[in-house]
Amino acid sequence: MTMGAMSRGRTTLDLPAAEIARLPELLKSTKERPLTVRLSGTAYLTEPLVLGEEASRVTLTGPAILSGGVLLDKWTDGKFNGREAKVVKLPFTPVTLRQLFVGDVRFGRPEFPGTGFFRFADYASDEDRKAAWNTAQDQMIYAEDTLNPEWRNIEDVEVVVHHYWVTSRMKIKSMDPARRYVKFDRRSIWKLNDDYDSAGRAAVFTVENVAELFWQPQTFYYDRPSGAIYTTDKVKSAVAPRLSELLRVSGAQDFKLDGLTFSHTEVDLGPDKSGDIQAGFSVPAAVTLTNCTAPQVTKCRFTQLGGWGLDIAGDAARSALISKNEFRDLGAGSVKLENNTMGSTVADNVIESGGRIFASACGIWGGQTGENRIEHNRIRDFYYTGISLGWDWGFADTPARKNLIAYNDVSDIGQGMLSDMGGIYVLGKQPFSIILNNRIRNVDARGYGGWGIYLDEGSTGWTVQDNQVVNTKTGGFHIHYGGDNLIRNNVFVGARTDAQLIRTRDNQQGPIRFERNVVVSLDPAVPIVGPNWLKRDVVMTENAFWSPAPARDLPFGADATNQWVDAKLNGQDLPTNAQLWKMGIKPLRMDRIGPR
Numbered sequence: 001m002t003m004g005a006m007s008r009g010r011t012t013l014d015l016p017a018a019e020i021a022r023l024p025e026l027l028k029s030t031k032e033r034p035l036t037v038r039l040s041g042t043a044y045l046t047e048p049l050v051l052g053e054e055a056s057r058v059t060l061t062g063p064a065i066l067s068g069g070v071l072l073d074k075w076t077d078g079k080f081n082g083r084e085a086k087v088v089k090l091p092f093t094p095v096t097l098r099q100l101f102v103g104d105v106r107f108g109r110p111e112f113p114g115t116g117f118f119r120f121a122d123y124a125s126d127e128d129r130k131a132a133w134n135t136a137q138d139q140m141i142y143a144e145d146t147l148n149p150e151w152r153n154i155e156d157v158e159v160v161v162h163h164y165w166v167t168s169r170m171k172i173k174s175m176d177p178a179r180r181y182v183k184f185d186r187r188s189i190w191k192l193n194d195d196y197d198s199a200g201r202a203a204v205f206t207v208e209n210v211a212e213l214f215w216q217p218q219t220f221y222y223d224r225p226s227g228a229i230y231t232t233d234k235v236k237s238a239v240a241p242r243l244s245e246l247l248r249v250s251g252a253q254d255f256k257l258d259g260l261t262f263s264h265t266e267v268d269l270g271p272d273k274s275g276d277i278q279a280g281f282s283v284p285a286a287v288t289l290t291n292c293t294a295p296q297v298t299k300c301r302f303t304q305l306g307g308w309g310l311d312i313a314g315d316a317a318r319s320a321l322i323s324k325n326e327f328r329d330l331g332a333g334s335v336k337l338e339n340n341t342m343g344s345t346v347a348d349n350v351i352e353s354g355g356r357i358f359a360s361a362c363g364i365w366g367g368q369t370g371e372n373r374i375e376h377n378r379i380r381d382f383y384y385t386g387i388s389l390g391w392d393w394g395f396a397d398t399p400a401r402k403n404l405i406a407y408n409d410v411s412d413i414g415q416g417m418l419s420d421m422g423g424i425y426v427l428g429k430q431p432f433s434i435i436l437n438n439r440i441r442n443v444d445a446r447g448y449g450g451w452g453i454y455l456d457e458g459s460t461g462w463t464v465q466d467n468q469v470v471n472t473k474t475g476g477f478h479i480h481y482g483g484d485n486l487i488r489n490n491v492f493v494g495a496r497t498d499a500q501l502i503r504t505r506d507n508q509q510g511p512i513r514f515e516r517n518v519v520v521s522l523d524p525a526v527p528i529v530g531p532n533w534l535k536r537d538v539v540m541t542e543n544a545f546w547s548p549a550p551a552r553d554l555p556f557g558a559d560a561t562n563q564w565v566d567a568k569l570n571g572q573d574l575p576t577n578a579q580l581w582k583m584g585i586k587p588l589r590m591d592r593i594g595p596r
Contacts, residue, residue, distance in 0.1 A: 012036045017043035017064035024051055033057040039064035039260065044071060048245040055252040062259035062300075068243030068286070069101065069264030072229070073236070080221065080230040081152075081214050087230050090222065092242055096268040098208070098357055099331070100220045100229065101239045101304045106329055106356065107220045107231065109158075110213035117162070117204035118146040120192060124181060133196060136187035138170070140202065142180050149175040152211035156224055161188060162446065163203040164195055165384065165420040167359040168274040189275050195419050195447040204446075241266035241306055247287045250314075255289070256296040262286045267307040267331060267357065279388050280361030283332045285311035289320065296321040306331035306357055317341040324595070325349045331357035333382070337366035339391060340399055345373045348595040352381050359383040359417050362425075363410070367391035368398040370430075375406040378594045383417035385454075386410035386440070390427030393457040395483070395509060400428060401461075406436040409594040413440075414473070419447035422454025422478070423469065431461035439593050443472040451478040451502070452492065458482055460510065465489050468588050470574065475502035475530065476519075483510025489586050493520040493574055499530035501555075508537040514557070515541045518575055518585050524549035529556055544583035546575075 011032040015023065017039045027035070034057045042065040049066070070091060078087035090097075100107040112118075123129040124139040131137070151157055154172050159182075161168040170184035194201040214221050220231040229240065241264040249255055265286050269275070276282050284307050289295050291314030302309030302325065309327045312320045312335070320341070327334035327349060334351040337344050346364055355361045363379035366372060366389040379386045387405055392398050410423040423440030426433070435453060443450045450473030453464055459482035467490045469476040476492030479485065481504065492500050500519050503512070519528050528545050538557035544565045545555065554562050565583055577587040 010034050010036060012038055014038045014040070017041040017066065020045070020049060020066070023049065024054065027051065027054040027058060034059070036061060042067060044069060045243060045246060048243060049247045051247070051249045051252065053251045055249050055255045057254045058252070059256040059258060060260060062261065065261040065263060066246050067239060067264040068246050068266070069239035069241040072238045072240055075235055078230070080223070081211060083215060083232060085230045085232055086235045087228050090227050090229055090240060093227065094222070094242065094266065096266060097222045097240065098266065099241060099306060100231075101241070101264060102233070102235055102237070105218060106304060107218050107233075107238070109209040110211070110216050110219050110221060112207040112210050112213055114216070117206060119143065119194070119204050120202035121180065122202060123192070129200065131191050133164070133191050133193060135191045136189065137192045138184045138187045140182055140192055142182050144180065147172070147175065147182055147207065149177050153224055156209050158208045159184065159205050160208055161192060161203050161205040162359065162418055163193060164190055165278060165360060165418050166190060166275055167418070170274050186272050186274050189277060239264050244268070244284050244307060245286060245288065248290070249288070249292060249295070250290045251292065252295065253293040254295070255292055256298070257287070257300055258296070259299045261301040261303065262309070263304045265306045265331070275358065276360065278360065279365050279384070280332045280358040281336065281365060281367070283307045283358050283361065285309060285336060287311070288313055289317070290314040291316040292320070294319045294321075296323075297325060298323050300325045302327045302330070302334065304329050308332045308336055308361070309334045311336045311338065312341050312344055313338040315340040318343050320344040322346045323348050327351045328353050329356065330354040330361070332361035333363055333365055335364050337369045337372060339367040339369065341369045342399065343371045344369070346377065347373065347375045349377045350595060351377055351379045354381070355383040362386065362388040364388070366403075368400050370399045370401040370403060373404045373406070375404065375408065376594060376596055378409045380411045382413055383415055384413070385421045385425040386413050386423045388425045388427075390430055390459070392428030395429055395458045395460065398428060400430040401432060403430055403433040404436065405438065406434065407593045408438045410438060411441040413443045414445050414450050416444050416446045419445045420449040421445055422451045423472075425454045425456060426459050426462060427456045428458045429460040433462050435462060435464045435467060437466040437589065437592065439590055440467065440469045441471055445473050448474065449478070450474050452476040453478070455479040455482055455485060460484055462486070463488070466586070466588050467491070468574070468590060470494055472496070474498040476500055478502040478504070479512060481505040481507035483508055485512055487512065487514045487517060489516050491518045491520075491574065491588060494522045495526060496523065497526060499527045499533075501528060501533055502530040503532045503534070503537070506532065506534070512538045514538055514543060516585055517543045518580065518583060519543060519545050520575070521547040527555075533557060542584055544585065
């Protein structure tokens, strides 16, 4: 450690990242504040770094890398399952090892089938078949040529079930090949059904960690009995993740992280848990800031992680700033704003390629949290929702209020993996909250519910304005039920099934005001509104509708101020600005979206 010069009352210390275990005592013994600790090099942590109030008015800056993994650089030639392989001994015994990082590439485990899904043949009992959708289950009948009791180390084989809006991960406990019966080591999150399929079809699944599929490129196999890792790729160096968390800070004020990289975590949810009821919300993060006041996380990289990147937690957490960071290659999502946190700003971040382990994780998730600004982020390549805010399925009062979701660029969401999602998803009463000037593109559910802007149960108090939604599987706009929401001056284009505008449940507690929007159907078979879009709950004024085969009558709830128009569409299937002006719609400013 070296002491830098004092500048304008600020002291700077230089510390090699490899010596970061000294940091807690160093901060306690150094009284100068504000204090900058400049870290350099790479630290392979053996346990999470834990800081408390001594981190107040401290900045940790990079360009150091904090890794929760173990460097593996002693690979030798060997064989596995009769194939030439590279092999290395793992110096620790993991509970779970789902990923290996080779340079910038995430190696997964051998997976079956290579593309698409298997489907269970049936339920294991009539009771299971008749169970409610939210019944957890731990047994099924599998189809021929999908599971094999002769697989090597079968207790390490993991069955990954994608159903409803969740993913259940379960290991095989036992099998009866005569009945094609499989018993899992834990229960699923919900019933092992294909969403709310009225025909009662069983769920789809994939299988991971099959030794007999060892030949797949950019995969590895951890052979638990020998403690060795094998791969067919010509690997010289790799990192095996060991820790689930890298840094925990509690009770600090004005604590800052700047220019650091956080990498290489692995997450196991415990022996009884297959996943979360929604959004992967309980999956741990690499960095957790609990009950911190005005913390800042800027210009950091969160990459090659098994869980979330950053968690803002604690009832006393206030005024966090998360800005200009990169979140890439994530096992879950980027940022969590936990219940009762207030006043966070999540802005100008690049958030890409998430849900690689926990597919139901969101790009950004917030619970019962208020006065937040989620703005100017680019979010793409997730298997569930882009931005999720709210955590009450009804009309209860919670701390969620005065939230702003603005100028975000959200794309490539769902990708046919899960159902019941939105590019932007909100839940419960959130008075004086706004969804403003976002662009949402390419939302594709596996089953039902690939919506653009999704106001789920109880959504109340929202203004949804100046947004552009293009190419969703189902409606560009969907409300489950809620009250007193204003939907104004948006462009919804090209939902491919169901309808462009959808409402699910007849349980409104206030009107949906829908005014001066452009709604475009590109398929004459897809109507403007769905059957539950009822006049008594929806007030539609001054909207413009276009379809290749427009109906003679205006949609339900639309008065005489609405009109069918002959829109001239540009190359992105959107009306031109001139057309928007002609329709009485204020043109949208899409040049402002995304990171600044």
